[in-house]
Amino acid sequence: MQVGDQRRGPLPAAFISGLARSFHQTFLEMGRHQKRAIFMAIDGIAIVGCMIAAMAFRFGELDFPKRDNMTWLLIVLPFVGIAAYQVLGLYSVLIRAMESRMIAIVAGGAAIVMLFVAAASHMDSGLDIPRAVPPIFGILVFFCVGLSRVIARAYFQHVNSGLHFRENILIYGAGAAGTQLAAAIQSGNQQRVVGFLDDDPLLKGTMIRGCRVFTPDRIGKLQQRYNVNRVLFAMANATPTQRRGVVARLAPYKLDLQTIPPLSEILLGKADVQQLKEIRIDDLLGRSAIGPISRLFDEAIRGKNILVTGAGGSIGSELCRQILKAKPNRLVLLEISELSLYNIEKRLNKHLPDDTDIEIVYALGDVRDRRRVRTLLLRHDINIVYHAAAYKHVPIVEANPSQGVRNNIFGTLTIAQEAVSTGVDRFILVSTDKAVRPSNMMGASKRLAEQVVQNIQASTDDTVFAIVRFGNVLGSSGSVINLSTEQIRNGGPVTVTHEEVTRYFMTPQEAAQLVVQAGSLAEGGEVFVLDMGEPVRIKDLARLMIQLSGKSVRDDDNPDGEIAIDIIGLRPGEKLFEELLINDRVVGTIHPKILRAEEKSDANGPAIRELLSRLEQDIESEDPVRLRLSMQGAVEGYAQPTKVAETQEHQSAEVLSLEEQRAFRQKG
Secondary structure (H helix, E strand, O other), rough: HHHHHHHHOOOOHHHHHHHHHHHHHHHHHHHHHHHOOOHHHHHHHHHHHHHHHHHHHOOOOOOOHHHHHHHHHHHHHHHHHHHHHHHHHHHHHHOOOOOOOOHHHHHHHHHHHHHHHHHHHHHHHOOOOOOOOOHHHHHHHHHHHHHHHHHHHHHHHHHHHHHHOOOEEEEEEEOHHHHHHHHHHHOOOOEEEEEOOOOOOHHHHOEEEEEEEEEEHHHHHHHHHHOEEEEEEEEOOOOOHHHHHHHHHHHHEEEEEEEOOOHHHHHHHOOOOOEEEEEOHHHHHHOOOOOHHHHHHHHHHOOOOOOEEOOOOOHHHHEEEEHHHOOEEEEEEOOOOOHHHHHHHHHHHOOOOOOOOOOEEEEEOOOOOOHHHHHHHHOOOOEEEOOOOOOHHHHHHHHHHHHHHHHHHHHHHHHHHHHHHHHOOOEEEEEEEHOOOOOOOHHHHHHHHHHHHHHHHHHHOEEEEEEEEEOOOOOOOOOOHHHHHHHHHHOEEEEEOOOOOEEEOOOOOHHHHHHHHHHOOOOOOOEEEOOOOEEEHHHHHHHHHHHHHHOOEEOOOOOOOOOEEEEEEOOOOOOOHHHHHHOEEEEOOOOOOOOEEOOOOOHHHHHHHHHHHHHHHHHHHHHHOOOOHHHHHHOOOOOOOOHHHHHHHHHOOEEEEEEHHHHHHOOO
């Protein structure tokens, strides 16, 4: 008997639960028209009930006077109400979404049926409807129709919560973007917003879409209470500095952090607030983006024949992508590396429309090959050259100074001279912040490349030359970010050369766009510097990257952390901080991120020619000390590091003169 009682108890609850799920599944399998018919029937019944209730409320009883005279009104009224709601679009609004405009729609329909009752009472004296009844009726319709939607939505959420596991999440940012994101999440059944986080103390404790706003210091308690593992960052116009602060604040809790697209993309319709992505280091180091000035882009690119050297490199490849968007007539990609040229061809073809009429030429060659360069410039009638080809890795150029000088200086000289002789309109040299008071051979060679360009400009008015100088590009080959990413993937440690070393960073997209626009502003011989924002301390960057990977930093404050940061000392030729200006004299341009430096070449034409002749001899001698001494005498502020000097003096002693080689062969 007892066993029978135990079995009989839960049966009704299980039966009701199963019936509810069966009904829910049947409802979901219905077509849209069937679902609309059900809600129309519910609304029709509700409207009739509201009319009777309004009369009963006015007279204080259900058996109110002349009730039989209202038969025709009670028959017509639901059709009027349903037609009104159909026109207003009530039956097109998803119950799960519960858009804010639904309130206005329900109120509008209630007002229409209220006016209909008032008009019917005025035209048919037999109805005998008191003047207070239509307003009461309208209010009841508004609440009943609206309540039916609220109940339906609550029902779907309740059943869905039983059918699906719903992840609890927090939204960081209680502004418009956060509200839109919460609305999108609440319309689905995969996640549940348990609250907002916001730094604004005035928002603390307020309710947004049924969710409370908390200050960020409550994150630990909220994580424990609601088992939160993910935070969605919904501050679309936040600066990278603000984003870094959020990442640092959330780091101890090891939460997954995702972000919405930039506000500019949302406003232009290029992205949706629901398109979440993992926060990348680019989001934390770039600046608040400023879109390109269309006029500058069109003047520089549209309908022109363009040549990009070093087209397979970090900047060169991004230049090609940005140039293609502006629809040139022809784009020639010059690249010395076969693999790099193959890779950029694949990437460009992947995004290029099939019906494009832009001619793209993939040219294998060396900028030092005068005949090859001249052939390309003439054959393709080039209007503009973007010279991005260079050896840029400081330690490699430091170990191979002759090749760095040969490529960076004499490569620039060759293509610049051929640009003048073949009638190119504009020549833009892509330079680097390492060219300012350089401490390494790479920077010194780029500074001399700048002087070469300025001196060629002094001898011609036919070709406009310009130099664009900027700092590190995020994600470029061999960059500190790529190295740190690999070290984190391998379990650490992450190496940093000095506690206080800082660098400027810019995204490839922004750098390429600004290079093109700066070139359009050029009038002849200018040095343009790009506003790189604030420099970033590399140790802070390493800590940030470790935190973004979901790991903890092992240091004195946290000896049980997962990944350590090791200080290994500055490399040969490396500076603690980089500069963009030889002097402090700059003037603005029409673009807020492009400045014009008031700099002049340190050497005149004859002096440059004499220097280049001496450098050629130094290169042929394969004597790194001799070459470096010549560079020191030519580039202001360039001093040879002690360790490098010792190493290269040893290398120089091993170089045999031509006479010594002949004597050695004769002896052999």
